[in-house]
Amino acid sequence: MRVVGTTTHHEAKVVAEARPFKINELLIVDDPHQGPVRVEVVETGSINPHLPEAERGLGLVDDRTLSTLRALGYDLQKETYHVARVRALSELALPVAVGAVVRRPAFDEVQDLLMPGDPDRGFLLGVIRGTEDLLATLPERFRNVALLFDPGEDVVRLQSGVPFYLPYERMVDYPHIGIFGGSGSGKSFALRVLLEEVMAQGLPALVFDPHYELDFSQPLPGTEPARCTAFQGRFKVFELGRDAGIRFESLSTGELVMLLQAAMREWSDNMRHAVETLHLPGDSVTSFRERLHDLSAALANEREFKNLASAEKEVALPSDAAERVRLRQLTVYRQYAGANLLPSTLAAVVRRLDVLDRMGLFGSNLEQIERRLAEGQTAVVRGPLRPLNVFATYAVRYFYRLRRGYCEAKAGSRARTDDYFPPFFIVIDEAHNLMPKAVENEYAPARSLFREVATEGRKFCVQLVLASQRVALLDETITAQLNTKIILRTIRAQDLDTIERETDITRAEVARLPYLASGNAFVSSAILGRTIPVRIRAAWTRSPLAESPFAEWRRVRATAGEDLWEVIKDMDTIRPGDLLALVNACQARLGRPVRREELERALARWTQEGRLKAKPLKSLAGTLYTRV
Known part of the structure; x- marks a missing residue:
């Protein structure tokens, strides 16, 4: 393998006779001026002069590349050559030397590129593509540590390169x-x-x-x-x-604001103000919702509650449930009447709270x-x-x-x-x-x-x-x-x-x-x-969901009613008139509903599997099953 054509301080072209280049494989250019230069194949191609327009078929091959090939002694009229564009993996001060010999590296020559850091402190994610030729020099501890899965054939294969x-x-x-x-x-x-x-x-x-x-x-x-x-x-x-889930009683006001904001769209500053005003440390979902409802009901009848709140006398706890609710609403109104809250805002907060509760987040x-x-x-x-x-x-x-x-x-x-x-x-x-x-x-x-x-x-x-x-x-x-x-x-x-x-x-x-x-x-x-x-x-x-749904359907159909065999296997013969009694016996033994159609399908499948023999009975318009 040789460097051909025009080169730069970061790119070159390489030609080979033996076999095509693999995309992303690593090579070493033995540069007489800069020493070993590690490069990566970024584009590959092959030229065959016997085919029409072969010399112009790839962007990799130009007149300068062809003239370099001829100068190095390659006979383009007789052979097929493989060309690659390579990129230097480190910064170079000089262009890559034209005509320099190119070779494939041993693993220790590129280990720092492929395995930076300690492999024992790394995530083993897979195999580096284009490193198949390094397997021969790969240390034993890195062999077959990363198996490969072939989804097309649904099989696991051995490692084919350097682990990543x-x-x-x-x-x-x-x-x-x-x-x-x-x-x-x-x-x-x-x-x-x-x-x-x-x-x-x-x-x-x-x-x-x-x-x-x-x-x-x-x-x-x-x-x-x-x-x-x-x-x-x-x-x-x-x-x-x-x-x-989330323990509502442990929520801070800021956390509750964040959750309510995430519940639905169109969050507003008025809603934030309502939550920051009404939420108390240690509130439960019930107590917070109740406070919102009480204040909303009081604000909807503000004139009446304003008159009640202006009275200085304390109201005794009534015995009637409706009156107790009314007293509770009055207490909330007295506490928050000056907070400039609107019933519509409180209703919006309640809707968001209900959404979170229905999601099952609390508890x-x-x-x-x-x-x-x-x-x-x-x-x-x-x-x-x-x-x-x-x-x-x-x-x-x-x-x-x-x-x-x-x-x-x-x-x-x-x-x-x-x-x-x-x-x-x-x-x-x-x-x-x-x-x-x-x-x-x-x-x-x-x-x-x-x-x-x-x-x-x-x-x-x-x-x-x-x-x-x-x-x-x-x-x-x-x-x-x-x-x-x-x-x-x-x-x-x-x-x-x-x-x-x-x-x-x-x-x-x-x-x-x-x-x-x-x-x-x-x-x-x-x-x-x-x-x-x-x-x-x-x-x-x-994954527990890895099985194909169609394969799962076939498996379920093939094994439907298999638990009925525990009842059937003790019977030497099954006549058409026995089916109803068998259905009842299966239900009693298994503790689940069993239909006659399920039993008949199971009998037919067991016959196909050779567990039973079936003989049609013309007189009884049914089938006689005998155990094999």
């Missing part, structure tokens, strides 16, 4: 991760792999799962079950409204989640998208303030051991719904909170991991703070423009994004200093 580690300890200086890709790109798979690595390293993570798929209890077929077993006890799934607390994070575990909170986003806004604010409070107290030498709260990851899928791009009149109450976490979280090591199918819809301020971006297949032009603008991915690599196979990605990271093409490794676990 993301050094997470460098995230102290270069925080936050974004995972972006369209439908079917492997985004959810990449997120699962990242969370497995977070658990393997024993790092705390707070995960919000709107798709009900981030469970790590089932091993991926073809992988080592022990890998899945190792995750048990390192994560806990919480159902929003049942295991996780539980964050104590169990806090305990899991303090123990270095992953807490996965599941729920419908909208309630989950409202809860996430509150939970992120709560835990972020815990961590920030500890760090600020530590800086002021005021921290106590029992005040410690660990650094943690905040993992949000479909993040563009929670923190959309800022446009006029856009409703996004959580955006300011996440902007603060994105810009200030580095100081406290609170790390965001944001996954989204629509990177263009994500807030630009937050996107700019994501120092590591994992880009999978993306098709929409708007998203491609954002990726090109927000990363160091080249235009040629952006052009490849719509055609990437599922699971292939570009990792653009300030930690690495360059973009690395990666094949995401096979996860050790699988």
Whole structure:
């Protein structure tokens, strides 16, 4: 292999005879003036002079390149040659020497480029594409540590290159991760792999799962079950409204304002004033709602209540329930009559409070989640998208303030051991719904909170991991703070423009994004200093929703009524007249409703499987079944 054509201090062209170049593979140019120069293949092609217009078929081949080939002794009339455009991976003072010999490196010659930092303190995310030739010199400890999943054939294959580690300890200086890709790109798979690595390293993570798929209890077929077993006890799934929620009595007025603002659109300063005026520390949902209703009813009949309030005498507690309510309303009116509140404003606050209550957010607390994070575990909170986003806004604010409070107290030498709260990851899928791009009149109450976490979280090591199918819809301020971006297949032009603008991915690599196979990605990271093409490794676990719905339907149909066999297997013969009695016997044994049609379908299936023999009975217009 030789350098040919015109070169610069950062690019050159290389020609080979033996085989084509692989995109993104690493080469070494033995430059006589600068020593070994490490380069990466960024464009490849082949020329065959026997085909018409072959010499002009590729932008890689020009007259200068052809003349260099001839000067080096290549016979373009007899052979096919392979050409690549390469880019230097370090800054050069001189142009790459024309005619210099090019060779493929050994692993130790490029290890610092492929594995910056300590692999034991890194997330093993996959295999670096274009490094297949380095397998021969790869140390044993790095072999077959990252299996690859083939979604087309649904099989797990051995590692085919150098494993890719993301050094997470460098995230102290270069925080936050974004995972972006369209439908079917492997985004959810990449997120699962990242969370497995977070658990393997024993790092705390707070995960919000709107798709009900981030469970790590089932091993991926073809992988080592022990890998899945190792995750048990390192994560806990919480159902929003049942295991996780918000204790209303613990809310500060500011937190309640934030929740009510997130509940519905068209929040106003009048509503904020109403909440700040009427909310009392320790209020329950019932007491706060009751106060809102009482004041609203009194203001609707203000003339009457104004006259009652002007009377100085104390009213005795009446025995009639309606009168007691009226007295309560009068008491609230006397207390807040001068607050300049309107019944319509109070009604709007009540509507928002009712929305939050119907979401099931109130009644539980964050104590169990806090305990899991303090123990270095992953807490996965599941729920419908909208309630989950409202809860996430509150939970992120709560835990972020815990961590920030500890760090600020530590800086002021005021921290106590029992005040410690660990650094943690905040993992949000479909993040563009929670923190959309800022446009006029856009409703996004959580955006300011996440902007603060994105810009200030580095100081406290609170790390965001944001996954989204629509990177263009994500807030630009937050996107700019994501120092590591994992880009999978993306098709929409708007998203491609954002990726090109927000990363160091080249235009040629952006052009490849719509055609990437599922699971292939570009990792653009300030930690690495360059973009690395990666094949995401096979996860050790699988989603509980991984089974094809059609395969699930076939399986359910094939096993429907299988529990009836426990009753049927003891019978030697089954006559048509026995079916009704059998249905009753099955219901009594199994404790569930059984229909005659279900029993008949099960008998027919068992006959096909060879467990029973069937003989039509013309006289009884039915079938006689006998046990084999």
